[in-house]
Structure formats: C-alpha cells, structure tokens
Amino acid sequence: MTRLVPGPRGLPLLGSGPDLVRDLVGTFTRGWREHGDVVRFRVPGKELFLLVDPEHVKHVLADNQPIYPKDPQSVGKFEEFVGQGLFTSNGEFHFRHRRLAQPAFQGTRIAGFAPDMVAAAEDLVRDWRPLAWKESTVDIVPEMMRLALTIVMRTLFSTDVSAQAGHIAAAVRTCNAYTNLRLQRFVELPRIGPSRRRREFAAARARLDEFVYALVARRRAQGTDSSRDLLSLYLAARDEQSGYRMSDRQLRDEVVTIFLGGYETTALSLVWTFWLLARHPDVERRVRAELEHVLGGHEPTAADLPRLEYLRAVYAEALRLYPPVWTLSRTPLREDVIGGYRVPRGAQVFISPYLVHRHPGHWPDAERFDPDRFLGKRPGGWAYLPFARGPRVCPGSSIAWLEGPLVLATILRSYRLTVPPTHQVRPRSNVFLYPSGGMPMRIEEVEP
Numbered sequence: 292m293t294r295l296v297p298g299p300r301g302l303p304l305l306g307s308g309p310d311l312v313r314d315l316v317g318t319f320t321r322g323w324r325e326h327g328d329v330v331r332f333r334v335p336g337k338e339l340f341l342l343v344d345p346e347h348v349k350h351v352l353a354d355n356q357p358i359y360p361k362d363p364q365s366v367g368k369f370e371e372f373v374g375q376g377l378f379t380s381n382g383e384f385h386f387r388h389r390r391l392a393q394p395a396f397q398g399t400r401i402a403g404f405a406p407d408m409v410a411a412a413e414d415l416v417r418d419w420r421p422l423a424w425k426e427s428t429v430d431i432v433p434e435m436m437r438l439a440l441t442i443v444m445r446t447l448f449s450t451d452v453s454a455q456a457g458h459i460a461a462a463v464r465t466c467n468a469y470t471n472l473r474l475q476r477f478v479e480l481p482r483i484g485p486s487r488r489r490r491e492f493a494a495a496r497a498r499l500d501e502f503v504y505a506l507v508a509r510r511r512a513q514g515t516d517s518s519r520d521l522l523s524l525y526l527a528a529r530d531e532q533s534g535y536r537m538s539d540r541q542l543r544d545e546v547v548t549i550f551l552g553g554y555e556t557t558a559l560s561l562v563w564t565f566w567l568l569a570r571h572p573d574v575e576r577r578v579r580a581e582l583e584h585v586l587g588g589h590e591p592t593a594a595d596l597p598r599l600e601y602l603r604a605v606y607a608e609a610l611r612l613y614p615p616v617w618t619l620s621r622t623p624l625r626e627d628v629i630g631g632y633r634v635p636r637g638a639q640v641f642i643s644p645y646l647v648h649r650h651p652g653h654w655p656d657a658e659r660f661d662p663d664r665f666l667g668k669r670p671g672g673w674a675y676l677p678f679a680r681g682p683r684v685c686p687g688s689s690i691a692w693l694e695g696p697l698v699l700a701t702i703l704r705s706y707r708l709t710v711p712p713t714h715q716v717r718p719r720s721n722v723f724l725y726p727s728g729g730m731p732m733r734i735e736e737v738e739p
C-alpha cells in the first residue's frame with residue numbers, strides 16, 4: 292500500500308510555485324525539515340518530489356537508473372543554451388558521446404594537467420599583488436571563474452583564453468542566469484515577444500558560438516592532432532559501423548557543455564572553500580602548517596597531493612557543505628514507488644546533494660565544518676554526492692580533485708583571504724550553488 296506524500300500546502304492554485312521561484316534553496320530546505328526525506332511540492336499542473344534519503348538516491352541514480360532519464364522539462368531549458376551534448380542527452384546518444392569523451396578524462400592524462408593548473412593560479416597570484424598591497428577587497432566569484440575557465444580551456448582544449456576569459460565567463464553567466472530563470476519558473480508561460488533577459492541571453496550565446504565555431508574551424512584546419520585533448524578526440528571520432536562523425540554543431544554543443552559544467556562548478560567549489568577557511572581560522576592554520584611542512588618553499592605538484600591530506604579533507608568537506616551542483620533532477624518513465632510513496636510517471640524528481648550532505652542520520656554534527664571527518668577515510672557512501680554517482684557520475688571529478696587542492700595550495704602560499712565581518716552569505720541557486728551577494732574578500736599577503 293502506498294502512502295500519501297507529505298509536503299507544504301502552499302497557496303491555493305499556485306501551490307509552492309511562488310516560494311520556489313523566490314528561494315529554491317530555502318524552500319527545499321524548509322520542505323525537508325518540516326516534512327521528512329520524501330517531500331511533495333505542488334505547482335500548477337505538476338508534481339515535484341524531493342528525495343533526501345541516500346537509499347532513495349541510490350534507487351534513482353543506480354538501481355532503477357534506466358527508468359530515470361534526465362528530466363525532459365529541465366533538459367529542454369538547458370538545451371536552448373548547450374544544445375544536445377553529454378549533459379542534456381539520454382540513451383544511445385549519451386552512451387556514444389560518453390564513450391568518445393572518456394579517454395580525455397583518464398587519470399594518467401589528467402595528472403599531466405597539474406603544471407598548467409598551477410601556472411594559471413600563479414598568474415592570478417601575480418595579478419592580485421597590487422590588490423594585496425592596498426589590502427583591497429575583491430569579489431572572488433568572477434576571479435575564480437576566470438581562473439577555472441583558463442584552466443579548463445588549456446587542459447581540455449589546448450587553448451589559451453586568458454585574455455578573453457573574463458568575457459567568455461561573463462557570457463556563460465548571462466546564459467546560465469537566463470536558464471536558471473526558466474528552470475525556477477516551473478510553469479512555462481506563453482512567450483509574447485523577446486524579453487530584455489532573452490535578448491541578453493541570445494546575444495551572449497551568439498558571442499560564445501562565434502568563439503567556439505572559430506575554435507572548431509581552427510582545429511579542423513590543423514588536420515591530424517596528437518594532443519588527445521577532448522576536442523581532438525571528438526574531432527577524430529568515427530563510429531566503425533555507422534561511419535558516424537560529429538558535425539560542427541555537435542562539436543559546438545559538447546564544448547558549450549564543458550562551459551556549462553566544467554568550470555563554474557570548480558570555481559564555486561574554490562569560492563566556498565576560501566569562505567569556509569576565512570570563517571575557521573583554526574582550520575586555516577592547520578592547512579598552512581601542512582603546506583609549510585610538505586611544500587617547504589616550492590610550488591605544489593601532483594606528486595605532493597597524497598601528502599597534502601588535510602588540505603584535501605578541507606576541500607572534501609567544503610564540497611559536502613556547499614556542493615556546487617546542489618540538485619539533480621530526473622523523471623520516471625513509468626510509475627514507481629519510493630520509500631512506500633507512489634511517484635507518478637512524468638513527475639519531476641529532485642535529488643539534492645546539498646540536503647543529503649546535511650542529513651543528521653548520516654552525518655554527525657552535520658552543519659559543522661569539520662574536515663577531520665574526511666581524514667584518512669572517505670565517509671558517506673551514497674550520502675556523499677558532490678559529483679553524483681551511478682552511470683552519469685561527473686566525468687570531470689578527477690580534474691576537480693586535482694585542480695581544487697592545487698589552486699588552493701598555490702593561492703594560500705601567498706595570500707590569506709578574509710571576509711568583512713558584516714558580509715552575510717546565503718546560498719542561492721543560479722543553476723549552481725552561488726553565494727548571494729557575491730563573495731567579497733580582502734587579500735592579505737602572508738609572510739614567506
């Protein structure tokens with residue numbers, strides 16, 4: 292026998308729609324705290340389910356994954372920006388592209404990215420010097436975005452965009468902000484002419500397209516390429532049986548997919564880590580002591596990472612408390628039962644790593660920033676999902692586990708970042724988990 296799913300009543304007709312639009316993170320959090328691990332939100336013409344129990348997460352992402360493709364409504368909204376790529380596709384198309392991309396994400400190849408990552412972070416350290424002399428405050432959100440974009444372009448596309456990184460990152464943010472607006476609307480209203488937001492989105496997407504098509508054309512003109520970076524793998528890909536090759540449009544979609552998933556996420560993970568360190572000086576002191584002990588005076592390398600154990604635990608803990616991909620959504624192809632509750636075919640099922648990571652049944656003292664919980668162990672199982680799990684686990688997770696600690700180590704060797712005591716930070720959803728009001732931080736030089 293299935294039970295009635297608990298959830299907020301919301302307003303007559305509109306249900307929880309207005310709350311979800313106003314504050315998605317807050318509404319999901321309240322829904323979970325007030326109603327438990329399976330929550331139903333009513334919005335006009337639709338049912339949304341939120342799952343916070345790790346067993347239920349496993350049910351959707353692994354055990355019953357074939358009947359839980361990516362939710363078509365959200366995917367449709369993403370497609371306007373990224374088209375059909377790894378992130379938005381399902382079934383055979385997804386499987387084929389995932390197989391094509393896999394070699395670009397292999398461990399041995401990725402370890403070779405470390406010098407590029409450290410060099411890009413060193414460039415930022417140099418750019419920040421005048422700011423440090425003046426003890427200026429900068430919003431580190433766009434700073435980390437520029438850095439992470441430069442790194443992903445150098446490593447996966449062998450292209451140096453440092454000069455244009457700010458412009459590209461700004462265009463991606465405009466596209467994401469528009470996508471987010473549509474995602475949070477839940478109910479699609481008929482469009483009456485292009486709105487200002489839509490015009491801005493279209494212009495930003497056109498700027499990105501121009502950049503990406505030029506990149507693809509340059510590579511095609513270069514002919515055979517042995518770099519085995521992601522772009523060359525896609526360009527060389529040919530299906531033995533069908534003779535399938537990727538068109539320029541498909542290549543564009545895969546590059547833009549990396550724009551969507553491959554750097555904003557890493558950038559935000561760094562932003563949240565710096566913020567947590569600023570708020571926990573005891574943890575920061577331990578990180579500095581470890582850096583001093585392991586690195587002495589030299590720049591970090593991939594070979595140092597196994598010994599930078601505390602720094603890696605700090606990064607893991609930051610990803611627990613503030614996972615940049617804070618929700619995933621899927622839609623069952625047929626009716627299902629989860630935890631004794633009936634989930635109808637076509638419902639929108641949300642899994643929130645952000646809330647699963649705060650589950651008191653799985654994380655003792657869950658709200659506390661405590662990197663020690665990751666020291667010498669990987670706790671969590673299905674309760675730890677910063678990169679999701681199952682067949683659609685993030686292919687870039689090994690890049691993030693390398694890039695995050697290396698960038699943190701490089702910057703912390705030179706600077707301490709502090710937050711003005713008056714600055715309030717609240718997580719908000721802009722596709723990914725952003726700090727509301729940005730993250731202004733003061734850059735202070737540390738004694739060598």
Ligand code: HEM
Nearest residue numbers: 377378552553556557560616619677678679685687690691
């Ligand atoms: C801290 C950094 C990162 C986090 C937290 C993160 C998280 C995630 C999560 C949770 C998913 C699953 C989304 C879903 O199934 O709905 C995902 C998918 C994906 N990520 Fe990441 N990611 C990060 C970095 C990267 C990087 C560096 C790359 C590549 C350069 C990347 C590329 C992708 C792609 C292409 C997908 C779609 C995979 C598929 O559906 O098969 N990510 N990521």
